[in-house]
Amino acid sequence: xxxxxxxxxxxxxxxxxxxxxxxxxxxxxxxxxxxxxxxxxxxxxxxxxxxxxxxxxxxxxxxxxxxxxxxxxxxxxxxxxxxxxxxxxxxxxxxxxxxxxxxxxxxxxxxxxxxxxxxxxxxxxxxxxxxxxxxxxxxxxxxxxxxxxxxxxxxxxxxxxxxxxxxxxxxxxxxxxxxxxxxxxxxxxxxxxxxxxxxxxxxxxxxxxxxxxxxxxxxxxxxxxxxxxxxxxxxxxxxxxxxxxxxxxxxxxxxxxxxxxxxxxxxxxxxxxxxxxxxxxxxxxxxxxxxxxxxxxxxxxxxxxxxxxxxxxxxxxxxxxxxxxxxxxxxxxxxxxxxxxxxxxxxxxxxxxxxxxxxxxxxxxxxxxxxxxxxxxxxxxxxxxxxxxxxxxxxxxxxxxxxxxxxxxxxxxxxxxxxxxxxxxxxxxxxxxxxxxxxxxxxx
Amino acid sequence: xxxxxxxxxxxxxxxxxxxxxxxxxxxxxxxxxxxxxxxxxxxxxxxxxxxxxxxxxxxxxxxxxxxxxxxxxxxxxxxxxxxxxxxxxxxxxxxxxxxxxxxxxxxxxxxxxxxxxxxxxxxxxxxxxxxxxxxxxxxxxxxxxxxxxxxxxxxxxxxxxxxxxxxxxxxxxxxxxxxxxxxxxxxxxxxxxxxxxxxxxxxxxxxxxxxxxxxxxxxxxxxxxxxxxxxxxxxxxxxxxxxxxxxxxxxxxxxxxxxxxxxxxxxxxxxxxxxxxxxxxxxxxxxxxxxxxxxxxxxxx
Numbered sequence: 001x002x003x004x005x006x007x008x009x010x011x012x013x014x015x016x017x018x019x020x021x022x023x024x025x026x027x028x029x030x031x032x033x034x035x036x037x038x039x040x041x042x043x044x045x046x047x048x049x050x051x052x053x054x055x056x057x058x059x060x061x062x063x064x065x066x067x068x069x070x071x072x073x074x075x076x077x078x079x080x081x082x083x084x085x086x087x088x089x090x091x092x093x094x095x096x097x098x099x100x101x102x103x104x105x106x107x108x109x110x111x112x113x114x115x116x117x118x119x120x121x122x123x124x125x126x127x128x129x130x131x132x133x134x135x136x137x138x139x140x141x142x143x144x145x146x147x148x149x150x151x152x153x154x155x156x157x158x159x160x161x162x163x164x165x166x167x168x169x170x171x172x173x174x175x176x177x178x179x180x181x182x183x184x185x186x187x188x189x190x191x192x193x194x195x196x197x198x199x200x201x202x203x204x205x206x207x208x209x210x211x212x213x214x215x216x217x218x219x220x221x222x223x224x225x226x227x228x229x230x231x232x233x234x235x236x237x238x239x240x241x242x243x244x245x246x247x248x249x250x251x252x253x254x255x256x257x258x259x260x261x262x263x264x265x266x267x268x269x270x271x272x273x274x275x276x277x278x279x280x281x282x283x284x285x286x287x288x289x290x291x292x293x294x295x296x297x298x299x300x301x302x303x304x305x306x307x308x309x310x311x312x313x314x315x316x317x318x319x320x321x322x323x324x325x326x327x328x329x330x331x332x333x334x335x336x337x338x339x340x341x342x343x344x345x346x347x348x349x350x351x352x353x354x355x356x357x358x359x360x361x362x363x364x365x366x367x368x369x370x371x372x373x374x375x376x377x378x379x380x381x382x383x384x385x386x387x388x389x390x391x392x393x394x395x396x397x398x399x400x401x402x403x404x405x406x407x408x409x410x411x412x413x414x415x416x417x418x419x420x421x422x423x424x425x426x427x428x429x430x431x432x433x434x435x436x437x438x439x440x441x442x443x444x
Numbered sequence: 445x446x447x448x449x450x451x452x453x454x455x456x457x458x459x460x461x462x463x464x465x466x467x468x469x470x471x472x473x474x475x476x477x478x479x480x481x482x483x484x485x486x487x488x489x490x491x492x493x494x495x496x497x498x499x500x501x502x503x504x505x506x507x508x509x510x511x512x513x514x515x516x517x518x519x520x521x522x523x524x525x526x527x528x529x530x531x532x533x534x535x536x537x538x539x540x541x542x543x544x545x546x547x548x549x550x551x552x553x554x555x556x557x558x559x560x561x562x563x564x565x566x567x568x569x570x571x572x573x574x575x576x577x578x579x580x581x582x583x584x585x586x587x588x589x590x591x592x593x594x595x596x597x598x599x600x601x602x603x604x605x606x607x608x609x610x611x612x613x614x615x616x617x618x619x620x621x622x623x624x625x626x627x628x629x630x631x632x633x634x635x636x637x638x639x640x641x642x643x644x645x646x647x648x649x650x651x652x653x654x655x656x657x658x659x660x661x662x663x664x665x666x667x668x669x670x671x672x673x674x675x676x677x678x679x680x681x682x683x684x685x686x687x688x689x690x691x692x693x694x695x696x697x698x699x700x701x702x703x704x705x706x707x708x709x710x711x712x713x714x715x716x717x718x719x720x721x722x723x724x725x726x727x728x729x730x731x732x733x734x735x736x737x738x739x740x741x742x743x744x745x
Binding site for chain 2: 070088089091092094096098099102103104207208
């Protein structure tokens with residue numbers, strides 16, 4: 001646990017340095033595209049004079065000065081499978097963004113979606129030493145959490161205190177300074193495969209960049225795609241990406257569950273490619289321009305050129321009706337949504353007071369998806385787009401950029417995590433003693 | 445049959461569709477990042493052009509011949525601008541000075557008209573004019589139309605000073621105005637004499653003003669020992685005045701004269717140097733007479 005503290009704290013330190021320098025890069029490593037935003041921080045976000053939240057929800061502390069996307073290579077299911085290719089893709093995106101921003105960035109915050117995220121709920125109760133809850137008491141109760149056996153080869157990505165309870169009062173966001181006897185905490189911990197993180201770290205290091213933070217893609221797209229009351233009342237954000245579909249459930253402005261379905265838009269494209277016998281590029285084009293999930297009578301007469309480049313005139317001028325295309329796409333979309341439904345049921349989403357579901361991500365742009373999703377997931381489904389942030393180019397405001405924009409918000413306003421609190425002193429008695437001796441020797 | 449290790453031509457279609465890899469090479473990527481570093485950017489934007497200009501300039505200037513040519517060109521250019529008719533000054537107009545003084549000023553300024561107004565140092569010209577004795581103030585400016593306008597106020601002579609070097613006229617501040625050939629040339633000016641008299645002209649003028657009742661008898665004032673004045677009247681009479689408050693002393697003498705006709709009598713010197721003890725020196729004949737009268741009256745010892 002201590003080296004988890006150390007690596008995460010090193011990243012926090014890096015992030016603080018980047019904030020001081022005022023420039024940080026956001027890297028969304030997806031399966032179908034790699035998006036890079038460059039943020040410039042110019043002062044802390046201020047509320048307006050009447051203390052109300054302004055039109056940008058207090059997010060005016062930074063602006064996007066550079067944005068670039070590139071086709072992702074070497075990433076499957078949100079995990080890096082070919083490091084060289086991914087590194088080249090990251091380099092392409094970063095170079096273009098740097099060129100647009102005309103600034104050099106050294107710090108990057110990255111997010112990725114795959115790597116089998118698994119959620120754990122931790123809790124702990126301690127008796128307060130004094131009457132008042134202090135920062136060190138919070139650290140103590142956090143340290144008292146029983147860490148489950150999440151297995152070797154796994155790494156903790158997020159560990160956020162979600163809820164504090166003081167004696168019989170629960171639902172406290174910030175108990176510091178309050179009086180009581182027993183302090184309890186509920187914590188949400190998200191673990192992912194360590195190898196995926198290692199690969200990402202390696203790729204970023206090969207691009208001469210310092211990693212200032214890693215986030216789960218489901219979490220950050222939830223931050224940007226869910227509006228404030230949805231985050232407060234409880235909602236699920238489903239980020240349908242290229243290679244994987246991330247699920248995150250928010251409640252009281254905290255993520256309480258995250259999961260991932262290893263299917264996404266690329267699989268739909270693959271189905272079209274296989275079903276029609278066309279290259280992936282053609283299948284992608286057909287999917288984006290003509291795709292849909294609800295067939296009507298007119299779609300039988302709507303013929304689509306599917307093309308091809310074999311050189312065989314007959315073969316390259318085949319057509320299919322739109323109904324056929326929908327017939328290929330719909331089962332796969334249904335399969336993804338059914339899988340999401342299963343995961344949500346497993347998480348106990350139907351016990352939450354609010355059943356709001358927000359679909360975002362590039363694949364959520366399939367025509368008629370909201371109708372299909374409301375039949376599978378429940379009535380309260382809407383399509384979400386990321387929050388507007390300063391300086392974001394129009395081309396990067398679509399639902400496919402929910403992760404990148406959310407990561408920008410996350411960079412500007414990170415949530416308190418486990419490692420942001422000091423480790424209680426009794427955790428390292430030997431080291432502190434050694435430190436005291438060293439201080440004594442240095443000063444006397 | 446293909447040669448072993450020979451290059452296989454790619455399929456034409458494949459080549460047409462293979463898009464070039466957009467990824468920059470590592471070197472290119474590093475290069476771009478290096479060029480985006482703020483220090484390097486500044487260096488490239490400011491430092492390199494500066495160094496380049498400096499190097500080119502030094503290379504050009506290294507040859508003395510080119511340097512001379514450049515200075516010649518610059519001076520030619522300068523002269524061609526300065527000698528435009530708009531900037532030329534053709535003549536000098538002097539206001540407020542008599543003919544003699546005007547000629548003196550022209551002589552002192554000694555300009556060769558026409559001259560460019562860039563070459564005129566007006567302040568220097570003004571200094572040179574002010575240095576002339578008869579000039580009290582002077583203003584020099586260039587009037588439109590190429591005229592050097594000199595406005596002069598002449599000094600007005602107030603007294604004639606007779607010194608060892610001759611007669612000269614002084615104004616009320618004691619400044620030298622002009623030499624005088626003979627006293628009769630300016631009979632209306634009062635006369636002062638003695639060493640250091642020019643430094644006390646103001647006091648002398650006050651004394652002369654106070655001595656107006658004696659104006660027809662006043663010959664002049666003499667500065668004695670550079671500290672006090674003698675008033676010299678005709679018939680060899682003198683009034684010796686103290687160094688401080690001489691006007692008061694003179695007024696006392698005048699009052700005495702009014703009442704007792706002091707100066708009408710046979711007196712050579714009225715000595716007012718000791719304020720508490722005014723003294724009168726009589727002529728020898730008057731003393732003889734006085735003794736005789738005393739003897740007759742039987743007042744003597």
